[in-house]
Amino acid sequence: MNGLTLKEVVLSEDDFQYISDIVYKHCGINLHTGKKELVRARLAKILRQGNFNNFQEYMRYVLEDKTGREFSVLIDSLSTNLTSFFREKQHFDFLKDNFLPALIERKKKDRNFRIRAWSAGCSSGEEVYSIAITLLEALSGQGQWDVKILGTDISTRMLDTARKGYYDEERVSSFLLQQRNKYLLSKRGNGRKVFEASKALRDIVVFRHLNLMEDWPIKGPLDFIFCRNVMIYFDKSTQQFLIDRYWDMLDSGAVLFTGHSESLTGIKHRFKYVQPTIYKKT
Ligand SMILES: C[S@@+](CC[C@H](N)C(=O)[O-])C[C@H]1O[C@@H](n2cnc3c(N)ncnc32)[C@H](O)[C@@H]1O
Structure with a gap:
């Protein structure tokens, strides 16, 4: 990774297949070919932060962690957690x-x-x-x-x-005001308004x-x-x-x-x- 910008980090087809097979077997997430750039970009950041030299070294580290914590970080980085109150x-x-x-x-x-x-x-x-x-x-x-x-x-x-x-104030904007006041307590946390x-x-x-x-x-x-x-x-x-x-x-x-x-x-x-x-x- 030394000297490379995040954009320049290359994910080989073999490494992509290896990672997507493991992810699929573990949690069903289907990282088809169209997701290769997403996988590359998201994992490149983790490689950089953890000073890993390549994807294989990183995956070895993930699989050797018996607590499962690193696997969780990997899955988190590849899945989307987007949600909201009263969505749909x-x-x-x-x-x-x-x-x-x-x-x-x-x-x-x-x-x-x-x-x-x-x-x-x-x-x-x-x-x-x-x-x-x-x-x-x-x-x-x-x-x-x-x-x-x-x-x-x-x-x-x-x-x-x-x-x-x-939850931050902007996350509770979809509430009816009367329901918000009834079910959430407004507080100040880290200098900003939060709802609990x-x-x-x-x-x-x-x-x-x-x-x-x-x-x-x-x-x-x-x-x-x-x-x-x-x-x-x-x-x-x-x-x-x-x-x-x-x-x-x-x-x-x-x-x-x-x-x-x-x-x-x-x-x-x-x-x-x-x-x-x-x-x-x-
Ligand atoms: C986009 S969010 C959807 C949240 C919420 N259901 C909604 O519609 O707003 C998808 C969630 O599915 C979870 N997920 C993905 N694969 C999973 C699995 N194999 N088992 C349990 N949860 C999984 C992800 O961690 C993520 O939080």
Whole structure:
């Protein structure tokens, strides 16, 4: 790396294949040829910071780290963690106006006050807290409910942020003011205004590290799953593998939400199409 600018660092085809195979096997992320420049650019920075001479030396270092921390850094640098509060608002509208009122009525009749939801690939937590707010609003004033929303991700760095539950002012701009005041506490942190998830939210969310390619130690059945903007990074066979497993985790009548560009076209499944990116287990 000595003397080279980041732009001049070359990633050979063999090194690219080697890295993409390892990443695919570990977490399903499909680094196809079109991603080569992204891989080169992102890893070149890490090579420079860590004073590695080449990609092989860096990958040896990653694989020799038995704590898995370096692997996590590698995956973090290659995946995108983009998220926001109430992203893809139509899903939260569907929960609020359609799905939750019916679910709550049905559960009340059955005297089953348990509601379980999962945000698979939750990144820094905004999705989980948005679900929590939507649920608390739907259940307002009805104390007997046992509600848990599980947020999982492969990135320990993102999970740390999610657990802290602190967000900058510009990140909470999509909130209705009344909801923001009700569910977030405004504070000053490092000289700037931050918003912190309230106890009411924290009481019903839980964050765990989970690689979607591995076992899912999750107690079902679940009432709904958000797996949004995650499967887009996987190939069809990995998507098929996940969709089959989501089906098994869900209760009958439960719903799966996918991201705006993730339809189930080309995947064999038994879900009933409700509206774009919303699928029901019947
Ligand atoms: C673009 S974010 C989506 C966040 C959120 N679901 C949303 O739509 O706003 C994708 C997340 O998937 C996570 N991810 C990627 N591969 C994963 C895997 N194999 N297991 C668990 N999480 C994974 C990434 O770490 C990242 O945080």
